[in-house]
Amino acid sequence: MRGNVLDPNCPTRKVLDRVADKWSVLVLILLADGPLRFSQLKRQIGGISQKMLTQTLRKLERDGLVNRTVTPTVPITVEYSMTPLGRSLAGAVGAIRTWAETNFDHIVTAQQTYDTSAQAG
């Protein structure tokens, strides 16, 4: 059996919603390179709030995409890493990242063209 993202009742949609989340994408991108601690993630993802990072990590953990490892040091140490499932997704997500970083200038140009043409005013 295979899901269908076009069906609003298909669980696939939920998955897509998760994947189609800005913060999730960024976390997956970072963890793809190796495990990171909470504060490291927060520092590297510009603009994310502590609340959103926690929320995102919980969701990813619940989905079985990310592992959460607690080391009872003082103060406590928590490390996040990819599960095999998460790693399998990371490839596709990485492609999005690469695309965004290499084509954003085309988009910016297209927007300027659009805004200054007939549509404007």
Place this chain on the structure above:
Amino acid sequence: MRGNVLDPNCPTRKVLDRVADKWSVLVLILLADGPLRFSQLKRQIGGISQKMLTQTLRKLERDGLVNRTVTPTVPITVEYSMTPLGRSLAGAVGAIRTWAETNFDHIVTAQQTYDTSAQAG
């Protein structure tokens, strides 16, 4: 020059926001298979409202990812198709779609495990 999605001030982030939009992803998936009219898109994307579809298509058009072609029939006919830029993105998006549709059951299972383990109650 290449962007950096981790920088909140980089335009790449805007691109990511667009890509990380549920409706945009679904529209791109459908248009990747060929041009479609407004009502066809609306019918095929379960759960989307007319407002959201219009909004999504405008954004995609502005970003230079989608072409909008008006044929002055009666009643009017509007066809949406992919631009080359959009097509280049569709590949990456398609990978996400495939992943979602093939792995959603793993995620559902992971969620159940998570919900019924120590985290619950």
Place this chain on the structure above:
DNA sequence: CAGCATCCGCTATGATACTG
């Protein structure tokens, strides 16, 4: 058919303060 304008509730997100 394709789309715009309006009203409006919901919830997603950010800011802030507190804990172990």
Place this chain on the structure above:
DNA sequence: CAGTATCATAGCGGATGCTG
């Protein structure tokens, strides 16, 4: 360090009605 809890708010997105 790694969270949890609470509050306030912007804007997403649905429902409805109108147009060419």
